[in-house]
Amino acid sequence: MFSYTKVKLEKSMVDKIKRYAAIAGYSSPEEFITHALEKELALLEDAEDEEEIKKRLQGLGYMS
Amino acid sequence: MHPGLLLAVLAGVVLGAPSIADAYIGPGAGFAVLGSFAVLFVTMLIAGVSILAWPFRMLWRVIRRRTKSKPLIKRLIVVGFDGQEPRITERMMAEGKLPNLSKLAKTGCYSKLRSTFPSITPVAWSSFTTGANPGKHNIFDFLDRDPRTYLPRLSSTEIGSVDRVLKLGKLRIPLAKPSIRLLRKSKPFWTILGEHNIWSTVIRVPITFPPDKFYGAQLGAMCIPDLLGTQGTFLLFTTRSSEERFQEGGLRFELSPNGSKDSFEGTIKGPENTFYEGNPPMEVPFTLDLDRAAKQATMAINGDTIALRRGELSPWVKLSFKAIAGMKVTGICRLMITEMEENVSLYVSPINIEPEKPVMPISHPGYYCSYLEKKLGPYATLGLAEDTWALNEKVTDDHTFMTQTRDIENERERMLFTALDRLRKGMLVTVFDATDRVNHMFWRYTDDDHPAARDIDDPEYANAIEDQYRRNDEVVGKVMERLGPNDVLWVLSDHGCTSFRRGVNLNAWLLENGYLALKEGSDGREEWLQSVDWSRTRAYAVGLVGMFLNIEGREAHGIVKPGEEAAALKVELKEKLDGLQDAVEREVAINEAFDTDALYRGPYKGNAPDLLIGYNHGYRISWDCASGVVAGPVFEDNIKAWSGDHIVDPRLVPGIFLANHPIHREDPAIIDLAPTALSLFGIPPAAHMEGKTLVDTAHFDGREESAQP
Numbered sequence: 001m002f003s004y005t006k007v008k009l010e011k012s013m014v015d016k017i018k019r020y021a022a023i024a025g026y027s028s029p030e031e032f033i034t035h036a037l038e039k040e041l042a043l044l045e046d047a048e049d050e051e052e053i054k055k056r057l058q059g060l061g062y063m064s
Numbered sequence: 065m066h067p068g069l070l071l072a073v074l075a076g077v078v079l080g081a082p083s084i085a086d087a088y089i090g091p092g093a094g095f096a097v098l099g100s101f102a103v104l105f106v107t108m109l110i111a112g113v114s115i116l117a118w119p120f121r122m123l124w125r126v127i128r129r130r131t132k133s134k135p136l137i138k139r140l141i142v143v144g145f146d147g148q149e150p151r152i153t154e155r156m157m158a159e160g161k162l163p164n165l166s167k168l169a170k171t172g173c174y175s176k177l178r179s180t181f182p183s184i185t186p187v188a189w190s191s192f193t194t195g196a197n198p199g200k201h202n203i204f205d206f207l208d209r210d211p212r213t214y215l216p217r218l219s220s221t222e223i224g225s226v227d228r229v230l231k232l233g234k235l236r237i238p239l240a241k242p243s244i245r246l247l248r249k250s251k252p253f254w255t256i257l258g259e260h261n262i263w264s265t266v267i268r269v270p271i272t273f274p275p276d277k278f279y280g281a282q283l284g285a286m287c288i289p290d291l292l293g294t295q296g297t298f299l300l301f302t303t304r305s306s307e308e309r310f311q312e313g314g315l316r317f318e319l320s321p322n323g324s325k326d327s328f329e330g331t332i333k334g335p336e337n338t339f340y341e342g343n344p345p346m347e348v349p350f351t352l353d354l355d356r357a358a359k360q361a362t363m364a365i366n367g368d369t370i371a372l373r374r375g376e377l378s379p380w381v382k383l384s385f386k387a388i389a390g391m392k393v394t395g396i397c398r399l400m401i402t403e404m405e406e407n408v409s410l411y412v413s414p415i416n417i418e419p420e421k422p423v424m425p426i427s428h429p430g431y432y433c434s435y436l437e438k439k440l441g442p443y444a445t446l447g448l449a450e451d452t453w454a455l456n457e458k459v460t461d462d463h464t465f466m467t468q469t470r471d472i473e474n475e476r477e478r479m480l481f482t483a484l485d486r487l488r489k490g491m492l493v494t495v496f497d498a499t500d501r502v503n504h505m506f507w508r509y510t511d512d513d514h515p516a517a518r519d520i521d522d523p524e525y526a527n528a529i530e531d532q533y534r535r536n537d538e539v540v541g542k543v544m545e546r547l548g549p550n551d552v553l554w555v556l557s558d559h560g561c562t563s564f565r566r567g568v569n570l571n572a573w574l575l576e577n578g579y580l581a582l583k584e585g586s587d588g589r590e591e592w593l594q595s596v597d598w599s600r601t602r603a604y605a606v607g608l609v610g611m612f613l614n615i616e617g618r619e620a621h622g623i624v625k626p627g628e629e630a631a632a633l634k635v636e637l638k639e640k641l642d643g644l645q646d647a648v649e650r651e652v653a654i655n656e657a658f659d660t661d662a663l664y665r666g667p668y669k670g671n672a673p674d675l676l677i678g679y680n681h682g683y684r685i686s687w688d689c690a691s692g693v694v695a696g697p698v699f700e701d702n703i704k705a706w707s708g709d710h711i712v713d714p715r716l717v718p719g720i721f722l723a724n725h726p727i728h729r730e731d732p733a734i735i736d737l738a739p740t741a742l743s744l745f746g747i748p749p750a751a752h753m754e755g756k757t758l759v760d761t762a763h764f765d766g767r768e769e770s771a772q773p
Contacts, residue, residue, distance in 0.1 A: 025200050025666040027251035027752045035249070035667060046212065 009033075133260040133746040136764035138550035140744055141484065142493035142737075143543060144192075144269070145536045146185060147500030147710065148557035150176045150720045156533055164541035168555065168722045177721035178733035179559040181663055182609040182676055183714035185500070186220055186286060188558035188734055189270040194250040195738030195753030199666030202249040203271060204673065206287075209606035212620045214593050216606050216692075218295075220247050220271045220287050226338070234341055235388065244274045244425065249668060250752065252276055253738035254491060262745050263490035265483045268476060270495065273447060275428035282428040283436065283479065285495065286447035289424070291335050291385075291395035291415040296446055298454045299412035300402075301330040313453040319352070319408055326354040328408060332365075334385035334415065335393060346385035346393060354404055361401050363410075372410075374401045377467055380442040383415060394418045396442050400464060411459055413468070417445045436479060443475040450501040456704050462525045465505060473498040477539060484546055491741065496539070502532040503561040507708025511563045515701040547724070552744060557719035558734060564709035566646060567686025567702050568653055568679065570605035571694045577640065579603045580694065588695030595694050599623060602633060603674075606692070608685055608711050610660070610673025611637070634659055634674055641677065646699045653683045653699065655713040665754075678713030685711060727758040 009017075014029060021032035043060060047053045057063040157166045157174075168174070180188045180198065182205065190203040198204050208219040224243040229236040248271045254264035258279030266272065270286035290296055294313075301319040310316065322329040329351045336343040350365035359374040366384050378399040385393045395415035402409045417423055419437040426445055427433035437443065450469045454460040473496060480494040506528040508517035517523070540555055547553055574580035575588065581600035582588050588595045593604060598614060598621035605611045613630050616622040624630050641657035660672040677685070687704070688696050710717040721732055729736070736758050739749030743757040744764070 022751055025196070025752050027194070027196075027200075027249075027750060031249060031251070032667075 133262070135262065135489075135745040136761055137552050137744050138489050138548060139487055140491045140552045140554070140741055141487075141543060141547070142491070142554045142556070142741075143480070143540060144189075144493065144495035145499045145555070145557050145720075146270075146495055146497050147503050147559060147561050148533065148536065148720050149503065149560035149562075150718060151560070152529065152533060153720050156530065161530070161534060162537040164537045164544060165555065165722060168540065168544070168553070168724060172553075172722065172724040173727050174720070174722045175727065175730070175732055177556055177719040178731065178735075179714050179717065179719055180734060181658060181714050183559040183710050183712070183717050184609065185558055186271050188719070189495070190248050191735045191755075192556075192558065192737050193248070193252045193254075193269065193271070195253060195735055195749065195755040196250045197664055197666060197735065197754055198672065199664030199669035200250050200752060200754075201666075202247060202668035202671060204660075204671065205607040205609045207607040208671065209612060211618055214596070214598070214604065214606065214619070216592070218287055219607075221245065221273055222247055235339055236341060238338065246272070246274050246276070251750065252278065253741050254278055254280055254282075254493075256742060256747060256750060257491055257745060260745065260747055263487070265487060265490070265492045267479050267483060267492075267494040268497070269493055270447070274425045277428055280428075280490070281432045281483075283433060284426045284428075284445075284447075288417065288426050288445055288447040290446050291383075291393065291417060291423075293335060294414075296414040296448050296451065296453065298414055298451055298459065299332065300409060300454075300459050301328075301412065302407065302409040303328070304407045304409065310453070310457045310459075314457055314459060319410060322351055326356065328352045328354075330410070332383060332412065332415075334383065334395070337387055339388045346387060348383055348385055352408075352410060354408065356404055359404065361404065363399065370399065372399060372401050374404050375464075376400060377413075377464060377471075382418065382442075393423055394421055398468070400460070402459065409459075411454060411464075413451055413454075414446055416449070419443060419445050436482070439482060440475065440478045443479075444472045450497065452501060452505055452706060455505060456706050458705075462506075462523065462528075462705075466502075466525060466528065469498050469501055473535070480539075481542070481546075484543065491745075496536070499532050499536060499557070500561075502528050503708045505705050505707070507561065507563055508705065511565070511707070514563065514707055515565055515703045516705060516707045544724075551724075553724045554737070555720070555722040556734070556737070559710045559714070559719050560717035561708045561710050562681045562712060562717055564684045564702050564707055565682045566649060566653065566684075567689070567700050568646075568677075568683055569686045569689040569693075569696055569698055569700075570611060570677065571689055571692070572696055573644075573698045574601075574603055574605070574611075575694055576698060579637070582694065589693060592692040593694065594692070603637060605685070605689060607673065608690060610677055611657075611675040613674045630674075634661075637675060641675070646683070648699060651682065652680045654678065655680050655716075678715075679711070680713065681716060683712065684709045725759065725763060728760050729756070729758050732758050 017029045017032055021029045026032040044053055044056050047056055054063060156162045180191045186203050186206055187198055190201045194201045203219055205219055207216040210217050222245045226238040226240055226242050228239040230239055254266055255276060255278040257264050264280035266282040268283055268285040272282060272284040273288045275282045275284045287295060298314045299317060300314060301317045303319050317330060319328045319330050332348045333345040335346055337346045348365060350363055352361055352363050354361045361372045363370040363372055370378060370381055372378055380396045381399055383395050383397060387393055396418050397415045398413040400411045402411050417426060419433040422433055449472050455465040476496050483492050506525055508514040509523055509526045510529060543553060571580060579602045581597045582595050583597045586595040601614050602624050603611055603613050613624050613633055614622045615624050615626050615630055617626060624633055638657045641654050643652055644654040646653040654677055656678045658676040658678060660674060660676050664672055686700060735755035739753045739755045740757045740759055742749050743761055749757060
């Protein structure tokens, strides 16, 4: 029941996401967004500690 | 479907490598916070709030409804018989043995129904659910492999662990609930129906754990675990001494003398208690007192006394495991004394999650399972409920297995008619699993010279499969009596069945042909590919349906470069596997190996095995291969009770489809049913669905006015 959180995204981004999601075969833009985020998070998830997470975030370009 | 193989894999991991098991079995953590009292309280609270909020939710739904649909029908009733095989069905219809199906075929339609690639339950029902191929719903097998460890894991459910705990001495109080995620993607057609204000009741459709949330009610099915967090582990308490482990599931425990030759005691170990450091199992002790002359026994457990008769399954028995003060975890199981002569043995069925107070989410709304329990009594909640393992291991016998299967089937039938009698308009789908189980376990009695039945003369259940198909026909007849003029009935199966006489160990074949290497000094007998030297292995088989390449950058120790090298290796393997001969039997074992890159479309196709193996009639992945043992012959006889199967070339094992209306396609597929369901309710099929509607809506035009709400 309480397992979702709402996030606000700019309309222009969502419009692009809708188009790409349809082309790729997702059932909804939400599914595309979730999958894209899952793939990024998978690159961080088995890091052993915060230092390693930071290194990976830097490697992925999320931190400088 | 393959509960046995799945259980083999999961049970083996639990038993063979505890650290590995912890990594992915997981639900032990889930019980920590979802303790019995807390669940009951929260469930009651949610139910109360839901009842109070119902008028407001209905109003909100009317206000929010963006598109109006014009249903062509009043109700769509879908009855699924998992595994019903068309060759048997057609023969029995021709012989007049299935009068209701014959009537339906004559007045409406009958056709074979194309299954999915692969033709197994989780994949086929997911395509039924979404109207999409596996590349879009992400279910390719019962099992996936973790590319970091090469170990198998459930493909359909992910249960997270609880990281934040409050330590109080030896106690660890979890501060968050573990996440439980359904990994089936895309969108169920019943969710789309709900967006158009059309109610759906979905009972035991596979790959619904945790359940979907939509306008309707759902009782989850595969892969709901048992209380131990596995897909069905039976327990055997026995005075027989044995060092042997059950191969495909089941745990053996000692039944100890308790003061006299007729008194014994034992301890049932339940789920891990994650409130304590080290996660010790929760335990329930019991005593067993025998009356050998009367072939009866009395079991004392949890303060209750249970009467048992030798060779008879007890009714459902509740087991309460204490977690911490004031918090219990409950489950239900069935018990049977299997012997009480020189040795004494007590069979305990897999401990199902109790539907009255479930410790995991098994229905939507959360209280729907409790509602069913209050109405119908306790029932099996385990995803793979029929204990094929105990029969395979010869702990139980054909009669016990059939009793259990019939009882579960009766529970399902009551659920179907309870829901059907309450459905004024909307969609109802109920899946029965008995056919599939009976096909699997009794094919040996229909197949001349099956290795598993060679020594058996005139077995009691020689006609078990035909009897099952007759029972299915009776259920269809009862549903037909309840149909109104604006109701549509579908009867379908997700795949068929064929003989499983010879097992194929793909990893042994890969070893023999130089694609897989063993670690120095290893004999290849370890399970779960623990014998494999990944630095010299180019391909491996995990799961039940296919083969993976060991790709650099994808697998943890991949050596095959992606791109051209991987593509060339795939072609090379396919050329050798297409038409692979079993030299001993002089038969083709593998019709074709399918390149999944060409087979699937969609964002998740990269999660599929690289090659899907299409076995010929009589062949399937071997038991050893399923548990990751590399050593041994490539081909061997299957001598287990599990003697029929369908993880074969999907073109060999279509399902069936019948309806009380004509269809305008000659070659329907299970992937077509979701868009067809939508069109019957006046909703255009969703853009991502690849299936095509099977009906000409003009056929239903006359019903339109009377079907309007």
